[in-house]
Amino acid sequence: MRLISIFVLVGLVVLAIASFMFTYTVKFTEAAVVTTFGQADERSIVTEPGPGFRLPYPIQGVTKYDTRIRFMSTRQEAQQTADDRQVVVEAFATYRVVDPRVFFSRFSNAGERAEQHFERAEEILRSNLRSSLGELSRYRMSELFTAGGEGSRLPELEERVLRSVRQGGTDGDSLREEYGIEVVSVGISSIVFPQEVTRAVFERMKAERQRLASDLESQGSSRADTIIAEAVAAAQTIEAFAEQRAAQVRALGEREAAEFLAQLSTNPDLAVFLANVEFFRDSLTARQATLMFTNKTAGFELLDASRLQSRAPGELPSFAEPMPSSGGER
Template sequence: MLKLLKKLMIPVFALIFTVIILLFSASYTVRFTETAVKTTFGSANEDSIIDEPGLKPKWPYPIQSVTKYDKRMRIVQTRSETVQTADDFQIIVEGYLSYRVTDPLKFFRAFSNAGDRAQDHFAKAENDVLRDLLRSALGETSKYEMEDLFTSQSGASVIPQLEESVYELLVKGGSGGQPLADYGIDISSVGIDRIVLPEETTSAVINRMGANRDRLAERYESEGRSQARAIEAEAASQADRIRAFAQRRADEILAKGEQEAAPYLAQQNINPDLAVFIQNIKLMREAMAKKFTLIFSTSDYGMQLFDPEVLKRTQGEIPSPKPQNDDADEVRRTGDE
């Protein structure tokens, strides 16, 4: 019995191994990030596209084979390319594009001659088609001047327009080329990620930028001086109008005041001394309404009573003020008369 089991084990294991190999070669798995093309004797048609993920059956090789393509976005980067701008400056440009396979059947027919693996197809598409097209499309940079590409004003650069032009040219497959849709390829985005200036171009750009700044500074200074003159002229005009208005208003007020004061002046002219006296009384009333100090000389009438030295000399008699020179002259003239 044991000998019989030992004899049967080898064929059984061989059969199991053969079944496993057959199952493996007769089925395949498609991930949700993949799309597959199933060929029969190397040919494919519209029914050969497999989009549904999961385990799928097929005839073993060489009857049928499956090529699976990643549906996710892929990036293609170009090498540094020297491009001449519209104003004859040399710059080094590096660009990129992102793409994905939207029609696996067209993609398979276009690049299946590169090999059996999907990676071979992608490599041929990127190296022989996409990079060449992108490198050629970057020649659109020659339509723009240096000052359009590099500007000090925010949002004024034409690089977004340049990227849009490169994108449109790529979609059309270049100048007179085959559209990328015929390859089953869809371009999602195009960008310029680096622009390098050679040393001689850098010096020329710096000098040009300096001259441009000087020109802008001179223009702004000229505009500033013009605006300053306009502001000064407007201010002088407004000042003249204000002074003329103030003078006219002052004349009107003065004329009105003189008109209102005329009756009072006429009454005061009837008796000028009385008018002067009333004004003096009014002045004293207004002055004495507040706290004040009066200073008198001891030579004035009645002020000798407050001078201790004078009281000592008069020995208790009431001193009389000395007549002033004018008063003494008046007394002498009166006596002579």
Template sequence: MMTAGLWKAILAIGGIVAVAAFACLFSLREGELVVVSTLGDPRRVVTQPGLHARVPWPIQTLHRFESRLRVMDLPATELLTSEKKVLVLEPFVVWRTNDARRFLEAVGSRAGAEAQLRDLVTSKLGGAIGRLPFTQVISTEPGAVQIETVLEQVRADIDRLARAELGVAVHGVGLSHLGLPLQNERSVFERMRAERERIAAGYRSEGAERAAGIRAVAEREASRILSEARREATLVRARGEAEAAGVYSAAHDQDPELYEFLRRLEAYDRILGKDATLVLAADSPLFEPLFELTPESR
């Protein structure tokens, strides 16, 4: 049987082995970077998650950094446009550590990195805004505002410097607020409103001018069509009257007495009209067609 002392020795040895194993291994999580320094000299950068070997402290030291995206909000700052007009901007920066060794040597911490980025953003953004006229930063004109293009240029400039000097990649530069100092907002908005009203008045005037032109063209076309219709109606009426005269002439040539009789009846019809009543004596000339009989009819 094993004595109590032997068990204690085994447990002690096991504990020593466990402690040694713990001291010689370290784990890396997703979204982390580790710089392994040997006697203060950064020798190795570990980027793959999992267990990794190391020499126990104090020979080797681990420096852990986040590699995930971070967002840093900058305080509101006043910048000048090319016409020296004041704008109030609240920028933000999206960044991450991409070179752990350079990051350790240049800034060493998140606070140090953000302090450097804050200075870079303020400097680069101030220079870019200072080259723009006010209307390319704030405007109601479609396509006039160039701030998005400027922000991308600022991001590219800062990213190049930050990668080379800080071990940081800059993925975005934006504005959470863009406006005017409170004392200037009212006057600027009034000018913008007046400008919009001037443009709207121009559009209305142009529309009225075009409408008048369209009406004039339509009236000329209507007059032309009406004139042609009247001319065509006159021609049709003339042809109809000529054809009627021809028919009357043919009827007169065939039977003059019948022609005169029918013409007289038409005259009576025009004289009496519809639903008219006329009382005449029996010897009235109007009754002659009824009483005059030819010898053949007798």
């Protein structure tokens, strides 16, 4: 029984080794190149997903490539625009393998692994993309960057770069024909000024803002002077109108007063009476007033001590009698 278990275990190990040596599996996102003694032809390409059979190494080998879209980017590159502006550009590209046989034949010398083939392919793509960015020299900065983003020719630049990259093969061939690669898209990640240019641009922007601030301040001062002048003119107009109206009122008062004075001149007693009434009105309406009377004034005889002298008890003084010569007190 133990011997049978050993034979079964050895059989499973041999089967696993045989399956590894004689089979391979292709995913639905991959394409395989089955080579015979390192050579590949049209029949060597396997794109159907699933398991496959092959002869053991070194008779046949299998290299599998991911056919999904891959991404690569360039480092910042200095370029010049049509208006002689120095800028630093960073771009990216997406690509995929569309002809595994051509791709294998072009990059198999980079190594045995598929990743080594992709690394070599991206070096060529990156070089072509940097060269194609020279299309930037056809455009002015004002054409690439517009107010609000409307009317920008940046998409047109990216389309030009894409066409240039796709035709980047030697002898005028396309990358698809020469390397089995299809460049799907190209984009501009960033366009910035070099550091020294950026500093100069900031200084120019600062000077422009200062000029605008000075213009606004000058306009404000001019407007303030205009408002003050208008206010002074309006005040003078109002003052002149008030003086004119006051003169009219004074003239009217003087005319009415002249008529009143003329009436009083015809009746002097009335004028004296009115003057006395006005005097009493002013005196009695004052907060403090002191009136001085003599004991000869009507109603003040009781204050005359001489009228009470030489009178018997119970005898009333006579006010009809002439008063003594001595003056009374108030």
